[in-house]
Amino acid sequence: MIRYRAAARGVAFLFLAFCSLQTVQADQGAVERGRYLATAANCASCHTKPGGAPYAGGLPFYTDFGTLHSTNITSDPKVGIGAWSLAQFTRAMREGLDDQGQHLYPAFPYTAFTKMSDGDIADLYAFFKTVPASSFQAPVNEMKFPFDRRELLSVWKRMFFEPGRFVAKADRSAEWNRGAYLVEGPAHCGACHSPRNLLGAEKTADAYAGGVHYDKVQGGAVRRWSAVNLTAASGGLKAWSVDDLVGYLKTGHGNRAGSFGPMNEVVINSTSRLAASDVRAMAVYIKSLAPIESGGTVSLSGRERGAGETLYTIHCGTCHLPTGLGSTPGQDLGPPLAGSAVAQAPDPSSLINIILYGSQVVMPTPAKAWKNMKPLYDALDDEQVAAIANYVRSSFGNRGGAVSADDVERQRSDD
Ligand code: HEC
Ligand code: HEC
Ligand code: HEC
Numbered sequence: 001m002i003r004y005r006a007a008a009r010g011v012a013f014l015f016l017a018f019c020s021l022q023t024v025q026a027d028q029g030a031v032e033r034g035r036y037l038a039t040a041a042n043c044a045s046c047h048t049k050p051g052g053a054p055y056a057g058g059l060p061f062y063t064d065f066g067t068l069h070s071t072n073i074t075s076d077p078k079v080g081i082g083a084w085s086l087a088q089f090t091r092a093m094r095e096g097l098d099d100q101g102q103h104l105y106p107a108f109p110y111t112a113f114t115k116m117s118d119g120d121i122a123d124l125y126a127f128f129k130t131v132p133a134s135s136f137q138a139p140v141n142e143m144k145f146p147f148d149r150r151e152l153l154s155v156w157k158r159m160f161f162e163p164g165r166f167v168a169k170a171d172r173s174a175e176w177n178r179g180a181y182l183v184e185g186p187a188h189c190g191a192c193h194s195p196r197n198l199l200g201a202e203k204t205a206d207a208y209a210g211g212v213h214y215d216k217v218q219g220g221a222v223r224r225w226s227a228v229n230l231t232a233a234s235g236g237l238k239a240w241s242v243d244d245l246v247g248y249l250k251t252g253h254g255n256r257a258g259s260f261g262p263m264n265e266v267v268i269n270s271t272s273r274l275a276a277s278d279v280r281a282m283a284v285y286i287k288s289l290a291p292i293e294s295g296g297t298v299s300l301s302g303r304e305r306g307a308g309e310t311l312y313t314i315h316c317g318t319c320h321l322p323t324g325l326g327s328t329p330g331q332d333l334g335p336p337l338a339g340s341a342v343a344q345a346p347d348p349s350s351l352i353n354i355i356l357y358g359s360q361v362v363m364p365t366p367a368k369a370w371k372n373m374k375p376l377y378d379a380l381d382d383e384q385v386a387a388i389a390n391y392v393r394s395s396f397g398n399r400g401g402a403v404s405a406d407d408v409e410r411q412r413s414d415d
Contacts, residue, residue, distance in 0.1 A: 027126060034127025037120055040278070041113070041186040042270040046070050053134035056080075061107045062214040062222050063200060066143035068105055076133035089125045090118070095163050096153075103153035105143075106161070111202065112188035115166040115181070160201035175277075179285030182278060187270065189286075192227035192262065209233070209292040210346050215262045224411065225261050226350045228341035233291040235346075235399060239339035245283035250276070257335050257342070260359045261350060294346040296401030298390050308391025311384055315376060316392075324396030334373065338396035348389055348403045352411045355385050382408040 038044070047070045049059045057072040075082035081089065081099075088099045096103060096110040104110065116124075146152060166185050168177040183189050192213045194202040202211075210229035217223050229236035237245070240256050248254035249271035252264065259267045271279060300308065313322060319334030320326055326336035337343050342350050358375035380388070382405035389408075393400030 030123045030126035031130050032127075033120075034123035034125070036274075037116075037124050037186055038127055039270055039273050040182060041124075041188065042266060043073070045265045045269050046108075047073050053132070053136060055128070055131050056134035056136040058136060058138040060139075060216060062216070063107060065147035065200065066141070068107055068141040068143060069138040070108070071138055072134060072136055073128060074131045074134045075129055076135055079135055079137050080133060081128060082133060086122060086125050089128070090121050093121050093124070096157065096161070103150045103157065105150075105153065106156075106200065109188040109191045111161055112185055112191060114161075114163045115185035117165065120186070156199060156201070160197075160199070173284075175281045175284055176288065178278065179281035179283070182282050183285050187282065189230065193230050206292055208286075208289055209236070210294055210341075212347050212349065213262055221413075223261075223353065224347075224349045225353060226342075226345040226347035227263070228345050228350070229292065229294050230286055230341075231289040231292045232287065233293045234339065234397075235294050235344035236291065236341050237286065238291065239336075240287070242280070242283045242287050245286060246276075246280050249279050249283065255335070257340065258359060260354060264360075294344075295399075296346055297399050298394050298402040300390055300394055304387065305391065305394075308387040309395075311380075311388045312391050312395075315380070315388065319373070324392070324398075337392055338398065340398070343392050344398050344400040346401065348393070348400065348407055349411060351389055351392070352385060352403065352408050355380070355388060356408070356411060377412070382406075382412070 044054065046059060046061075047055045047057050049057070052058055053074065055072070055074045057070040059070045061068050061070065072080045074080040077083040084092075084099050091097050092099075092104065092108075093110060093113045093116065095114070096106065096108065098104055113121075141148070166181045169180070172180075190202055190207055190211075192211050194204075194207045194211050195209055196211060197203055208230040211227045213225045213227050215223055215225055232238050240248075240254075244254045244256045248257060248259065249267065251272065252259040252267040271282075316334075316337075320337045321334075324336065324338040326338075327333035342354065345351065354373065356375060356377045359373040376385070385408045386403045386405045389403040392398065393403065
């Protein structure tokens with residue numbers, strides 16, 4: 001009898017040990033899934049500053065309403081989110097409220113994260129519990145009055161924000177729905193690629209038709225960028241195939257373009273690290289976006305066109321060819337400018353930036369790498385850059401609004 005009980009106890013012990021091992025494994029699974037979602041959501045690009053501890057925050061965000069800083073989201077219980085409950089974390093992701101119930105600024109893209117599933121948010125929570133604590137405290141925000149008042153965000157939210165979850169479309173494939181979930185939810189592509197209204201809310205009717213993004217660059221200057229039209233418009237990604245898009249998101253290079261500027265971080269920290277099937281799903285969804293033409297044309301006099309063409313031939317034609325069709329495969333001197341979304345973007349900032357600063361390629365060398373495009377900051381004056389930009393925006397079948405010397409000057413200033 002005694003021996004029997006001991007044996008039973010032994011079995012019970014083994015059973016319990018087995019169960020707790022299962023829990024540990026389940027938790028480990030959640031942590032790994034959460035780590036992957038943190039990559040898809042690129043939490044690191046916004047919450048890790050150069051040289052800082054991972055996820056310790058302190059990165060400045062420049063908005064039309066002032067500067068704010070990302071917070072410490074390590075497991076530190078005082079300055080991080082180590083003491084937050086799952087409910088508090090979920091509320092931040094879904095409703096944009098901090099642990100005290102205060103409104104958070106939408107520079108934290110909860111307008112997209114709200115679409116994530118409960119399971120995915122719980123997995124993220126499990127991962128952030130494992131992020132080593134850092135006691136770094138982010139600098140105080142410098143928002144202009146009255147935008148420094150967080151209470152006012154309740155008005156903003158009532159006007160522009162609806163908490164919710166992603167709803168799959170029954171008439172679309174599983175791949176399309178997976179892509180839609182990633183692009184609209186965790187990957188928040190619209191945060192940069194959708195135009196915003198005067199109060200900084202994404203214009204949902206024009207989603208993905210092109211937006212503006214401010215970034216701090218080496219040396220400390222704040223630079224304006226246009227994030228291109230991702231819809232199937234002729235000024236957007238009409239010329240791109242799903243494969244072109246997969247290649248670009250996976251490696252930063254493709255038949256149509258190479259990434260530069262703020263898009264580099266998206267590719268390096270996020271899309272290049274995602275499963276090939278997820279990247280393809282995102283590309284399938286993006287290629288299904290109905291075209292939203294952004295419009296704008298520039299009409300040049302014969303003399304202006306001639307001057308632009310001459311400058312283009314001297315400075316650009318060797319790589320992009322006089323036809324704008326890009327160099328032949330194998331040579332890989334430069335991608336096509338005909339149909340380029342950067343060239344035709346409603347806001348010409350990125351086109352001007354690539355002429356002034358070059359393509360500043362920082363991607364690790366992939367199998368097929370374009371050569372670097374050199375900066376022409378010193379070689380060309382503002383009028384000349386504008387003349388080239390206008391020529392490129394009105395040639396090769398391209399369409400885009402006029403670029404002035406003042407537009408170029410604005411991209412040079414360092415403030
Ligand atoms: C586009 C930049 C950006 C991305 C991407 C981003 N965040 Fe943030 N996040 C911010 C900013 C800026 C704040 C500060 C907002 C404020 O002060 O109102 C913030 C605040 C937060 C807060 C509130 C913390 C507190 O102490 O109040 C949490 C939690 C958070 N982020 C988690 C995440 C997680 C998890 C991810 C990835 C899934 C993520 N963030 C991705 C910019 C970002
Ligand atoms: C932080 C802002 C930001 C985010 C987030 C962002 N992008 Fe971009 N994207 C840009 C900017 C700026 C450009 C223009 C510079 C360039 O072409 O590299 C760009 C360019 C692109 C281009 C290349 C267009 C061309 O003709 O060269 C594609 C494609 C693209 N983004 C897709 C995406 C997708 C998909 C996502 C979501 C996973 C995304 N972007 C998220 C800022 C962003
Ligand atoms: C030495 C070859 C070379 C020269 C000269 C050159 N480019 Fe480029 N250009 C490139 C390469 C390579 C890329 C791809 C950049 C990358 O991989 O990030 C590029 C990209 C671009 C893009 C972005 C296309 C897109 O849709 O993403 C534009 C616009 C552009 N170049 C315009 C110009 C203009 C205008 C000139 C002349 C002022 C010029 N380039 C001169 C090689 C060149």
